[in-house]
Amino acid sequence: MLWSFFRLECRGICTHNARLLWCARTSEATKLIPKSHGWRKTAVASLVIALFGLPASSAYALALGRITVQSALGEPLRAEIDIPEINAEEAASLKPSLARPEVFRSSGLEFNQALTGLQITLQRRADGRSYIRLVTDRAVSEPFVDLIVEANWSSGRIVRDYTVLLDPPALRARAPVQASAPQVAASPVTPPARVAATPVPAPAATPARPATTAAPAAAASSRPDKVTVRRGDTASQIARDIKPSQVSLDQMLVALLRANADAFIDGNLNLIKAGAVLTVPTDEQVAAISETEASRTVIAQSRDFNAFRNKLASNAPEQRVAAADRTASGAVQAQVEDKRSAAAAPDKLTLSKGGADAKAAEEQIAQAKAAQDAAQRAAELARNVKDLSSLGAASAAAGSTAPPAPAAAASAAAPDVGVTVA
Structure with a gap:
């Protein structure tokens, strides 16, 4: 209807139709229409702008999503x-x-x-x-x-x-599950809808719903009401074991913290007390905490725990100085000299037996050595006497042929030789 009206009006505006189509989005479009047409001029201009303006807005439909x-x-x-x-x-x-x-x-x-x-x-x-x-x-x-x-x-x-x-690394296991859920559900959604149009799968669909609802009920009934914290357990491990499938790990952690504030040191999730008995919150209590609020609480708790660790680490320089003092005091040469004297001491102890037996043994050794020395001196003396005797015999044989004066001198010299040797 509108398009027919547009064609009729354009036919009545003579040869200005072509320029009107090109200039409809400007003020020149209204000037090209004769004044005699009055309201027709306004209607045609509005219609042209509407027809040619709509595609222009769709050209900027590109947007960045979440x-x-x-x-x-x-x-x-x-x-x-x-x-x-x-x-x-x-x-x-x-x-x-x-x-x-x-x-x-x-x-x-x-x-x-x-x-x-x-x-x-x-x-x-x-x-x-x-x-x-x-x-x-x-x-x-x-x-x-x-x-x-x-x-x-x-x-x-x-x-x-x-x-x-x-999210912190401890919660990284939760991210792939959320990311993969839409992708897995996106492809199989349409085929079940087409199959469900036939009356055959209808009976199979009815028992499937009670089966899905029965699983959470069984899981809720098997979950304990109390949990005892053992040495080495963390809040994340406990929350992962007892949390319902429809809530996140952050929600379960915050619910445990609020239900058992006394079980955490300074109210921090990272400082749980060993031996504490935790009350497991109900599904309604966990679901009442939004996922955004739970994530912010866990991040704030992680920041507080990092500040606590940095505070403890600030005491490390004092411990290092004490260790350096111990190293400097240990490097003393006097300890090395003591080791040498201690090593020489066993040699002396092994040589001496101590007591009366040791003294008697020493006296016997001294006497034996003195007797040995005396025997050696006596042997040397006997050897010297023998030499003198042989020398005297030789002198006597020589005296029978020599003058008496030299013989007397030789006999007088013999005692001198013997005395010198002795």
């Missing part, structure tokens, strides 16, 4: 940003990137140095949906990280900031 974090605290960042709607032309020219540090400062946000070298790429899932993948090569040690993502394509640009919340 962000899903796949890494934990202390690990390199891995996250995905959903893109709800994007056409082939936009996907071909889309270039996502991280904003410069100057943009962070102008927006009042802090640029985390761990984001340096962040890789941002456009990816496509198996079902055809597009998303932006963010990966860093550095570990992120802060629980909160601010991001400003820029997306530029051939016909537009969009900027959006995100605040990423990173």
